[in-house]
Amino acid sequence: MDSAEGDFVWANGSTTTLGDVAEVIDAWRSGVLLAPLRECFPFIEFSKMAEGYECGAPAETAWGILLADDNRISQEMLAALRSNSRLSGMFPFFSHDVLRLAIDPFKRDAGEIRIEPQGNGRFSVQSSSDGEILADVELADLADTASSFFDSRGELRS
Template sequence: MNPSVPPGPADDPRTAPYPDLVASGGLRPALASTARELHVDLGLAGDGSESDAQDWSTARIASPRGEVRVNLGLGVRRFSLTMDSGRGYVWASGSTTELSEAVGAIAFWREGATLVELGARFPFMEFSRMSRAYEDGNPIETQWAILMESDEFPAYRELLPALHADPGLRRLFPFFSHWTLRMTADHPDAGAGEIVVRRRAGEDYVLWSSAAPDRKVGFRRVEDVVRAAAALRPTP
């Protein structure tokens, strides 16, 4: 629940930045009204006024690429947009003080705009390198590149390129959780199974599979870790 801007009289200090929303009866009806004025489609035709706190100050709009969420700022006029994929990552996000800009960005996204096109027309919308990679269809390759270029995990600097050099392992999606390297065949699917590597203080590596978490094996050499990890990779 988002009680930041509850329904109430126009003189409520929390609703003061949003006189147009007060007049419309909430965020969702205001979005629908502005969309009609701009002659764009948000898929909100026929929506009426909302009454409770959450519906007054938030809106969820369907799109072919996942849900678009709109939230109001607290004490200041701001429409925050999140283009969610529904697959564990966000396409783009941003905020604007103009309701018409928020409506325009949502409509443009729903029409099938690319991330680059969205950012060019609505500069307040931002997206990450990984979001662009998901759009381009190469998230695994990009994720490996990001990790190998990063200085955030120096203890794994030698191991990452060695794992990536293995043809089978580089088809897995790598990511860090609690300073532990994990590789999975399907990152958004928590049940897909993982190969896990942790660097210990003694400079050795501990390797195991999420399918058998009690079978941890230690290695000193990077090449041995790679060989053992490749053996744990699920057969397609």
């Protein structure tokens, strides 16, 4: 079951019973939530991220998933950024070793802040709205630097 927005899969599964497929479609279209759907149809699988979208908290869910990843070297960076009230509402994801904080995960042109580790505990921070790059930022200043891209209305300045 795919999202109408973006390229997001809400749930998936397989069965050899056509009747089950029809019932899943009917239940989904009538608004049955993911957990009850899986209770009725155990072949349905979905992710924590799908639950986050369903409950209207995708950014909070994404932060939780990233911070729970023990293999991620950047836990201190993530914790520092999440503690900032402006940044914690953004949708975090990694792409090509760059942390991206998106305004809207489904609209690429909505704007984002990119944070790239430079080594030795330093980072470069870039806003997609104006392309400005602030480089050689220490971890202690990272959240303040990233939030400096916002204007007084709380929008990424252009």
